[in-house]
Amino acid sequence: PRKFKMKVEKIFKNIKQIGEDDPRKFWHAFKVGIALTLVSMFYYSRPMYQSFDEQTMWIVLTVLVAFEFTAGATISKSMNREFGTALAGAFGLGAKYLAELSGKEGPDPIILGILIFIVGTLGTFTRFYPHIKKKYDYGTVIFVLTFSLVVVSSYRIEDILQFAQRRITTILIGVSTVMVISMVVHPVWAGEDLVKLVSVNLEKLANSLEGFGSEYFNDSGIKSVRGNKNNVEEFLKSLLSVLGSKANEESLANFAGWEPPHGPFKLEHPWKEYLKIGDLVRKCACHLLVLNGNLNSKSKEPTEFERRTEEACKRMITESSKALKELALSIKTMTQPFSSIIHISNAKNIIDDLKHTLGTSETFFQHDESCVMDFIPVASVMSLLITINECVDEISK
Amino acid sequence: PRKFKMKVEKIFKNIKQIGEDDPRKFWHAFKVGIALTLVSMFYYSRPMYQSFDEQTMWIVLTVLVAFEFTAGATISKSMNREFGTALAGAFGLGAKYLAELSGKEGPDPIILGILIFIVGTLGTFTRFYPHIKKKYDYGTVIFVLTFSLVVVSSYRIEDILQFAQRRITTILIGVSTVMVISMVVHPVWAGEDLVKLVSVNLEKLANSLEGFGSEYFNDSGIKSVRGNKNNVEEFLKSLLSVLGSKANEESLANFAGWEPPHGPFKLEHPWKEYLKIGDLVRKCACHLLVLNGNLNSKSKEPTEFERRTEEACKRMITESSKALKELALSIKTMTQPFSSIIHISNAKNIIDDLKHTLGTSETFFQHDESCVMDFIPVASVMSLLITINECVDEISK
Numbered sequence: 001p002r003k004f005k006m007k008v009e010k011i012f013k014n015i016k017q018i019g020e021d022d023p024r025k026f027w028h029a030f031k032v033g034i035a036l037t038l039v040s041m042f043y044y045s046r047p048m049y050q051s052f053d054e055q056t057m058w059i060v061l062t063v064l065v066a067f068e069f070t071a072g073a074t075i076s077k078s079m080n081r082e083f084g085t086a087l088a089g090a091f092g093l094g095a096k097y098l099a100e101l102s103g104k105e106g107p108d109p110i111i112l113g114i115l116i117f118i119v120g121t122l123g124t125f126t127r128f129y130p131h132i133k134k135k136y137d138y139g140t141v142i143f144v145l146t147f148s149l150v151v152v153s154s155y156r157i158e159d160i161l162q163f164a165q166r167r168i169t170t171i172l173i174g175v176s177t178v179m180v181i182s183m184v185v186h187p188v189w190a191g192e193d194l195v196k197l198v199s200v201n202l203e204k205l206a207n208s209l210e211g212f213g214s215e216y217f218n219d220s221g222i223k224s225v226r227g228n229k230n231n232v233e234e235f236l237k238s239l240l241s242v243l244g245s246k247a248n249e250e251s252l253a254n255f256a257g258w259e260p261p262h263g264p265f266k267l268e269h270p271w272k273e274y275l276k277i278g279d280l281v282r283k284c285a286c287h288l289l290v291l292n293g294n295l296n297s298k299s300k301e302p303t304e305f306e307r308r309t310e311e312a313c314k315r316m317i318t319e320s321s322k323a324l325k326e327l328a329l330s331i332k333t334m335t336q337p338f339s340s341i342i343h344i345s346n347a348k349n350i351i352d353d354l355k356h357t358l359g360t361s362e363t364f365f366q367h368d369e370s371c372v373m374d375f376i377p378v379a380s381v382m383s384l385l386i387t388i389n390e391c392v393d394e395i396s397k
Numbered sequence: 398p399r400k401f402k403m404k405v406e407k408i409f410k411n412i413k414q415i416g417e418d419d420p421r422k423f424w425h426a427f428k429v430g431i432a433l434t435l436v437s438m439f440y441y442s443r444p445m446y447q448s449f450d451e452q453t454m455w456i457v458l459t460v461l462v463a464f465e466f467t468a469g470a471t472i473s474k475s476m477n478r479e480f481g482t483a484l485a486g487a488f489g490l491g492a493k494y495l496a497e498l499s500g501k502e503g504p505d506p507i508i509l510g511i512l513i514f515i516v517g518t519l520g521t522f523t524r525f526y527p528h529i530k531k532k533y534d535y536g537t538v539i540f541v542l543t544f545s546l547v548v549v550s551s552y553r554i555e556d557i558l559q560f561a562q563r564r565i566t567t568i569l570i571g572v573s574t575v576m577v578i579s580m581v582v583h584p585v586w587a588g589e590d591l592v593k594l595v596s597v598n599l600e601k602l603a604n605s606l607e608g609f610g611s612e613y614f615n616d617s618g619i620k621s622v623r624g625n626k627n628n629v630e631e632f633l634k635s636l637l638s639v640l641g642s643k644a645n646e647e648s649l650a651n652f653a654g655w656e657p658p659h660g661p662f663k664l665e666h667p668w669k670e671y672l673k674i675g676d677l678v679r680k681c682a683c684h685l686l687v688l689n690g691n692l693n694s695k696s697k698e699p700t701e702f703e704r705r706t707e708e709a710c711k712r713m714i715t716e717s718s719k720a721l722k723e724l725a726l727s728i729k730t731m732t733q734p735f736s737s738i739i740h741i742s743n744a745k746n747i748i749d750d751l752k753h754t755l756g757t758s759e760t761f762f763q764h765d766e767s768c769v770m771d772f773i774p775v776a777s778v779m780s781l782l783i784t785i786n787e788c789v790d791e792i793s794k
Contacts, residue, residue, distance in 0.1 A: 011526075018525050025525045033518030036541075037510050040549045057546050064542045067521075113434050121430030124464075128415050128422045144433075145461045149454050152437045243679065247644040282640065286683040 027186040028069055035063045035181050039174065058167065062174030067182065072190035072255030074182040077138055078175040079258070084142030085171050089164035091119075091143075092150025096160055112151050119147050134254060183260070191256035191269065197249060198274050199328040201242045201281050206324035208235035208288055213317035242285040249278045277331070424583040425466055432460045432578050436571065455564065459571030464579065469587035469652030471579040474535055475572040476655070481539030482568050486561035488516075488540075489547025493557055509548050516544050531651060580657070588653035588666065594646060595671050596725040598639045598678050603721035605632035605685055610714035639682040646675045674728070 019026050039059045066077040099111040123144035127137055150164055182188075212235065253271040416423050436456045463474040496508040520541035523529055529537060547561055579585075609632065650668040 014526065015522075025522065029518045029522035029525075032521040033514040036517040036545055037514040040513050040545060041506075041510055057549060060545045060549060061542060064517075064538060064545070109438075113438055116437050117430045117434040120433035120461075121426045124429040125412075125422065125426035128426075129411065141461060145458060148433055148437060148457045148461070152454060152457060240676075243640060243683075244643045246641045279637075286640070 024186065024188050025069075028188065031181050031185050032064070032067050034185070035067060035177055036060065039063050039177060058170045059174035059177075062171050063178050066175060066178050069188055070190040070193060070252070070255055071182050071187045072252075072257070072259040075179055075260075076135075076255055076258040078179050080136060080139030081142050082168075082171060082175050084139040085146045086168050088143045088146035089150060089168055092147050093160060093164060095147070095151050116148050116151055120144055123147075187262075189256070189259055189262060190252045191259055191262075191271070194249065194252040194256050194271065194274055195331060197245060197252065198277055198281065199331040201245060201278070201285075202324050202328035202331065204238045204242050205281065205284055205288060206321040206328065208239055209317055209321045209324065211235040212288070213314060213321075239285045239288055243282055246278065246282065249275060421583065421585050422466075425585065428578050428582050429461070429464050431582070432464060432574055433457065436460050436574060455567045456571040456574075459568050460575055463572060463575050466585055467587035467590060467649070467652055468579045468584045469649075469654070469656040472576055472657075473532075473652055473655040475576050477533060477536030478539050479565075479568060479572050481536040482543045483565050485540045485543035486547060486565055489544050490557065490561060492544070492548050513545050513548055517541055520544075584659075586653070586656055586659060587649045588656055588659075588668070591646065591649040591653050591668065591671055592728060594642060594649065595674055595678065596728040598642060598675070598682075599721050599725035599728065601635045601639050602678065602681055602685060603718040603725065605636050606714055606718045606721065608632040609685070610711060610718075636682045636685055640679055643675065643679065646672060 062081060066074060066081055068074045068077060095112065095115045099108045099115070123140055126132055127140050132140060146167070150160065150167075153160070153163060253275050256269070256271045459478060463471060463478055465471045465474060492509065492512045496505045496512070520537055524534055524537050543564070547557065547564075550557070550560065650672050653666070653668045
């Protein structure tokens with residue numbers, strides 16, 4: 001029993017953690033509950049729906065299946081569901097008349113079976129088609145599903161036209177309930193999440209660059225981060241999380257395209273630009289990861305060369321991380337980045353100076369070299385970031 | 398009309414491409430078609446099912462929703478669906494009796510509404526809980542769904558016990574059809590896909606390492622790859638695809654855990670080890686990506702230092718890529734890697750030699766340094782790979 005109690009306590013702690021991390025999750029659960037209750041109340045109160053009990057249950061099903069966390073995902077699923085159903089209803093009616101051509105009373109079950117097989121196979125294969133997989137995957141499933149249902153029941157139910165009509169109406173009710181609730185009550189916009197994700201990733205880069213600096217030079221002057229082993233592992237983790245964010249970014253950008261204009265986002269917001277920035281951010285994270293690998297190989301006592309380059313490296317880190325933070329902020333607020341250009345050019349100047357120093361100095365050690373060399377690609381990636389970011393801001397304005 | 402024709406031709410070309418890339422996709426579509434037709438035939442032929450027309454349609458729905466590409470995913474969804482339904486049926490009955498306690502004839506709609514709200518909210522929130530999200534996400538949706546349906550219909554349908562029973566039976570029929578077909582007809586095992594993915598990623602690393610070598614040293618002796626710009630971009634692409642494979646690997650490993658033992662895979666195959674290898678592979682890809690960034694900064698004419706280290710670098714590349722290929726093969730065939738250890742130790746020897754040379758040589762240029770330095774982490778990652786791979790092989794044997 002004590003073990004059980006501990007487990008329950010752990011679960012509650014986890015739940016609290018989830019809620020603190022993202023209170024919108026509580027809201028989402030609440031919204032789903034509301035939508036479900038509304039829909040089932042509708043079922044209880046309307047006597048006119050007595051005639052098609054089973055059909056009304058489809059509303060409940062629609063609400064549960066179509067209600068996703070972000071508004072964009074919900075709209076995408078709802079639209080897919082509604083249009084898939086409507087299209088399949090029309091096709092199903094056609095299939096029924098085709099099967100009735102044989103002349104016997106009622107449709108021919110063999111022809112119906114063949115039709116189901118063809119639609120099932122083609123529909124499933126269509127889902128592998130990249131463009132459809134990305135945007136209309138769910139609609140295709142619903143199409144095959146509804147088509148089969150209409151065709152199967154056409155064998156038994158007489159008034160198939162009314163059946164299809166009702167199905168489309170019920171799903172429309174479910175879908176509009178879901179869409180309205182997800183957009184009105186504490187909406188979670190995929191677009192906002194995407195912007196936040198990209199800018200948080202940029203911040204993570206800046207932080208781990210700073211962390212590397214304070215760790216490598218045993219210097220807490222760059223930032224008031226206590227340099228210890230845990231810290232390094234944390235930075236590694238955050239870099240790896242940046243690297244693994246591609247799939248998440250892509251689905252958010254996809255859903256963001258479904259969302260109506262809201263807040264600062266216009267209808268034709270360039271969501272794809274964020275993906276490009278994301279790719280560059282991941283490349284940059286790669287460089288930082290390699291840079292972090294140098295931490296262990298640092299020699300104990302600083303050599304002449306190290307002493308000579310330390311100052312420049314530190315300044316480079318400070319300028320670069322400032323530029324990254326500036327970029328993160330400008331993406332978040334969707335303004336033109338101002339001072340980041342200055343920081344970047346500062347960093348570039350330092351690199352040029354450093355190269356000059358290196359060219360004249362005779363004694364230098366391989367180790368620091370690689371460290372400096374690693375900085376150059378980082379800086380170049382950042383300058384790329386800048387240019388792309390500028391164009392994004394121009395478009396988003 | 399000509400434009401339309403071209404579009405149609407393009408679509409057909411794409412379809413052919415999909416089929417050539419992975420003929421299993423054709424098979425999958427075929428399997429879904431077969432399952433659908435079987436189930437609907439079942440509906441036409443059995444007169445005993447006349448009594449619950451609507452219920453039988455749930456079989457069709459189950460088939461379409463639960464049939465996934467890999468066997469593991471199908472089994473996972475089927476199990477989730479069946480257990481979710483069964484559990485929800487039991488809870489739904491309980492809810493009905495609770496609502497009937499009020500004493501009036503029939504259950505109290507307000508109590509039912511409150512219950513639906515509670516279950517809907519709690520159920521949705523549970524889906525955010527990491528452990529459940531990973532394995533039982535779909536089961537939770539089905540639970541909430543079935544619970545709501547049972548509760549809603551309990552208000553109208555008298556014999557709710559029979560209703561729930563039939564629902565569980567129909568879904569059981571659908572689920573078993575799907576599971577049998579997905580495991581018997583041309584099965585696509587998630588486990589095999591996972592192994593293939595990891596080993597292909599290793600091969601990609603080896604190829605791009607070789608590609609880098611032949612490009613950097615303008616030498617086609619390492620491999621008969623024609624060094625041109627397209628080639629480099631291709632390697633970059635394959636490295637980026639390795640970096641982005643994390644989500645895919647994780648879902649495959651998750652589904653692989655649901656699959657019954659088959660072929661060389663025992664019941665307790667260490668799928669998680671593959672994820673660890675995958676993480677290391679991605680780290681290695683990071684290093685290679687940075688290495689590739691050095692291609693552009695190469696100076697035109699070789700310096701004294703470059704000439705002196707070229708041979709060693711080339712040998713290092715050859716040994717490393719051989720080791721990687723060996724590892725890829727050993728993962729694919731699930732045998733102990735033999736010669737890869739030799740290759741690794743060869744590479745290590747070369748590195749030691751090189752370090753020694755560098756220590757004594759006076760004139761060397763920063764550029765090559767960084768190249769050599771980048772090799773060291775690659776080699777260290779590979780030695781890590783080796784150790785982990787050995788342990789995997791020991792377990793999988």
